Amino acid sequence: MAQDVGDGFVSAGSNMGHDGGESATWTLGHPEKVKDWGLRAHFYVATAAKTLANAFYGQPVSHAYFEGCSNGGRQALMMAQNYPTLFDGIAAGAPSNFYPD
Template sequence: MKTNTRCKRTALAVLRTGAVWIGVLGMSSAAHAVDCASLVSVISDSSTMTAADSITPPATIGGVAVTVPFCRVQGTARPTPDSEIKFEVWLPPTLGAWTGRMKVNGTGGYAGATPYARLAQDVGDGFVGAGSNMGHDGGESATWTLGHPEKVKDWGLRAHYYVATAAKTLANAFYGQPVSHSGAELSVAVRRHRRRCAVEFLS
């Protein structure tokens, strides 16, 4: 498999900032459309929700302390048979506690792990926070790419899409509000870099 040295050298520096910012329009003071536990039955593109729980502080998740209440949803996206994009969406507990924004986080470099620290910060700031393992579990090594071209595509192309789609669907169900969003310029650059690296890995 052909790899690109420049991609490997710059991935950690560039991709560590990999976040997608999403703004939400049309806020109101309407009550929840559904409660937190009901979100486990929400259906999203190629994704299954596996758990939905109301979290009350103090609590520790993934080694990270959380200090505000929120609704924690866990799920997995499987756009291909070899895909396993594990994700979490953390939602402020009420519409009034929500700033009307959503942030989708990835991981740095080639690592695969849910970014719990970022999720805790996001939900503490009133965001709907979402993050994933980018389609694989492991550290900074790229050995997971060997023999798994679909996982490379998940990391480089698909993970943010499916996580963002699930997060928007969950927010809409929970708050009873549609989500209108646009990506920030930084996130566009990060996605382009990952897309280029994924293509080069597979070439």
């Protein structure tokens, strides 16, 4: 993100609603946190970042992009499927999207 900001872009990220690290204990008894991790966190971060950029620069953003790899690639595919107009471009690298029944 530092490179993006250095190049004059607005950049945002999140912990996707939890500080769980590799332990999944944060999911136990918290289905809303699982939904945040699975999809909603990026939607809220993107819309908040666009709102803040508009307030700071006095004009709406001209383009918005999402980039992720591995789990971030899975998230990129989820964003494209569930919020197709939120980003102008999405780069989904090596998405971890195979979840058998």
